[in-house]
Amino acid sequence: MQPINEIKLEFLSKSSNEAFARVVAAAFVSQIDPTLEELADVKTAVSEAVTNAVIHGYENSQGLIRMHCKLFCDAVEIIISDDGVGIEDIELARQPLYTSKPDMDRSGMGFTVMESFMDIVEVTSKPGEGTTVYMFKTFKSLIK
Amino acid sequence: MQPINEIKLEFLSKSSNEAFARVVAAAFVSQIDPTLEELADVKTAVSEAVTNAVIHGYENSQGLIRMHCKLFCDAVEIIISDDGVGIEDIELARQPLYTSKPDMDRSGMGFTVMESFMDIVEVTSKPGEGTTVYMFKTFKSLIK
Amino acid sequence: MIAGVVGELDHHSADYIRQKLDAELVKASNKNIIFDLSKMSFMDSSGIGIIMGRYKNIQKLGGKASLVGLSDQSRRIFEMSGLLKIVPAYETIDEALKNM
Amino acid sequence: MIAGVVGELDHHSADYIRQKLDAELVKASNKNIIFDLSKMSFMDSSGIGIIMGRYKNIQKLGGKASLVGLSDQSRRIFEMSGLLKIVPAYETIDEALKNM
Numbered sequence: 001m002q003p004i005n006e007i008k009l010e011f012l013s014k015s016s017n018e019a020f021a022r023v024v025a026a027a028f029v030s031q032i033d034p035t036l037e038e039l040a041d042v043k044t045a046v047s048e049a050v051t052n053a054v055i056h057g058y059e060n061s062q063g064l065i066r067m068h069c070k071l072f073c074d075a076v077e078i079i080i081s082d083d084g085v086g087i088e089d090i091e092l093a094r095q096p097l098y099t100s101k102p103d104m105d106r107s108g109m110g111f112t113v114m115e116s117f118m119d120i121v122e123v124t125s126k127p128g129e130g131t132t133v134y135m136f137k138t139f140k141s142l143i144k
Numbered sequence: 145m146q147p148i149n150e151i152k153l154e155f156l157s158k159s160s161n162e163a164f165a166r167v168v169a170a171a172f173v174s175q176i177d178p179t180l181e182e183l184a185d186v187k188t189a190v191s192e193a194v195t196n197a198v199i200h201g202y203e204n205s206q207g208l209i210r211m212h213c214k215l216f217c218d219a220v221e222i223i224i225s226d227d228g229v230g231i232e233d234i235e236l237a238r239q240p241l242y243t244s245k246p247d248m249d250r251s252g253m254g255f256t257v258m259e260s261f262m263d264i265v266e267v268t269s270k271p272g273e274g275t276t277v278y279m280f281k282t283f284k285s286l287i288k
Numbered sequence: 289m290i291a292g293v294v295g296e297l298d299h300h301s302a303d304y305i306r307q308k309l310d311a312e313l314v315k316a317s318n319k320n321i322i323f324d325l326s327k328m329s330f331m332d333s334s335g336i337g338i339i340m341g342r343y344k345n346i347q348k349l350g351g352k353a354s355l356v357g358l359s360d361q362s363r364r365i366f367e368m369s370g371l372l373k374i375v376p377a378y379e380t381i382d383e384a385l386k387n388m
Numbered sequence: 389m390i391a392g393v394v395g396e397l398d399h400h401s402a403d404y405i406r407q408k409l410d411a412e413l414v415k416a417s418n419k420n421i422i423f424d425l426s427k428m429s430f431m432d433s434s435g436i437g438i439i440m441g442r443y444k445n446i447q448k449l450g451g452k453a454s455l456v457g458l459s460d461q462s463r464r465i466f467e468m469s470g471l472l473k474i475v476p477a478y479e480t481i482d483e484a485l486k487n488m
């Protein structure tokens with residue numbers, strides 16, 4: 001399957017870039033005209049993955065976050081990665097309500113939200129090297 | 145002068161990405177809250193440079209366009225580059241009303257518009273290798 | 289107290305919203321709170337932590353919390369986390385007030 | 389003929405807008421055209437080519453062209469190119485009609 005469009009974005013791990021990354025993903029995806037709800041799903045999933053890179057990956061220190069998006073006629077692939085601390089136990093991290101930062105009002109629902117709003121969520125990580133979140137969503141409204 | 149934020153974007157030379165690049169630049173720059181008119185200036189300049197990469201740089205064939213933005217407390221630096229055909233005579237190209245594609249309803253005013261809407265516009269190019277447009281704008285509304 | 293959240297609620301805005309809410313809660317005589325989310329344009333899972341954190345604080349003082357004006361998105365997020373079981377959601381502020 | 393441009397006018401949308409305009413011009417009995425840009429949300433230098441191209445076509449047929457509803461941005465762009473000297477801009481459609 002050939003993507004009809006593709007972008008790569010690199011940005012600093014600043015919390016103000018959480019909203020920025022959402023806007024970029026939404027602007028990119030709206031080229032194929034999904035419903036507003038589908039667009040909100042993508043924005044939410046991107047927000048979760050980027051926020052995780054900012055607060056967990058880089059623990060609020062400065063680093064680079066990458067977002068790689070491929071657009072298909074009725075679907076989008078989004079890969080968000082950081083070179084931060086990484087995740088020791090991915091299975092544990094993905095469990096609903098698990099968070100390593102409960103003190104910070106984190107709910108531990110980030111991965112669960114991504115899974116619920118996207119069709120596929122895959123996490124790869126190496127402690128000390130970084131984390132990559134692969135997400136894929138088909139827009140039901142666009143399937144012919 | 146340290147930038148307060150920085151992004152790098154890479155995208156395909158498709159005409160639909162002209163609007164996309166404008167939205168990204170505007171979303172990035174609005175973090176420092178310039179006036180709507182200043183924001184429109186930046187969008188217009190980005191539109192010109194990206195359009196040039198699409199139609200002149202890659203002559204509507206597929207290639208990669210890069211946009212590198214640095215945000216300061218009252219200014220923005222934007223570098224847009226392509227690996228396209230390049231420009232033989234930059235001085236001639238920058239002249240108002242000069243266009244190599246008059247048949248395509250091009251006006252030859254792209255560089256002039258960039259110069260008028262940004263404070264600094266610098267063009268470097270090598271025939272066969274590509275073109276880089278460096279732009280800088282201080283937002284008068286934000287100067288303290 | 290009725291607390292309206294306007295705009296986007298994410299990790300970036302959470303700090304500001306948390307401070308505002310806590311400052312208002314300290315001043316408020318009544319320790320019940322209704323979160324009016326009808327003007328909230330975006331929320332991710334950071335919203336759960338904000339609501340949950342405020343709920344825990346007022347609960348200690350015998351206060352109750354409820355939600356009003358949920359979008360489909362935010363309802364789904366709150367539902368997933370089980371939050372709606374302890375902080376109920378209502379259609380209108382009137383309804384929320386009646387059930388306080 | 390009054391031609392309203394709605395939305396963004398850039399290189400990407402120019403093809404579509406050009407085709408639409410040319411199709412309407414072929415049908416029109418009257419070869420004068422007023423471009424109403426009051427609903428145009430963005431324009432870059434691609435707008436110059438579009439207006440200039442249409443102007444040249446109708447001029448051959450003895451038609452006149454004018455512009456209405458310019459934003460500060462589009463006015464600056466047209467001014468730079470010298471276009472306003474041959475395609476005048478007016479405040480209102482009425483005024484443009486009077487000067488046709």
Ligand SMILES: Nc1ncnc2c1ncn2[C@@H]1O[C@H](COP(=O)(O)OP(=O)(O)O)[C@@H](O)[C@H]1O
Nearest residue numbers: 052056057093099100106107108109110111131
């Ligand atoms: N990019 C990342 N880098 C390092 N650790 C991460 C990353 N993303 C998630 N984690 C770990 O996984 C846990 C669960 O993440 P998540 O479900 O999003 O909940 P929350 O962000 O609320 O903690 C986090 O608490 C953190 O320990």
Ligand SMILES: Nc1ncnc2c1ncn2[C@@H]1O[C@H](COP(=O)(O)OP(=O)(O)O)[C@@H](O)[C@H]1O
Nearest residue numbers: 196200201237243244250251252253254255275
């Ligand atoms: N990225 C680029 N790659 C190759 N040639 C370019 C590029 N940008 C501009 N040019 C050359 O410079 C000329 C003038 O550009 P410009 O002032 O933007 O006017 P226009 O785009 O209307 O032709 C173009 O016609 C083209 O020959």
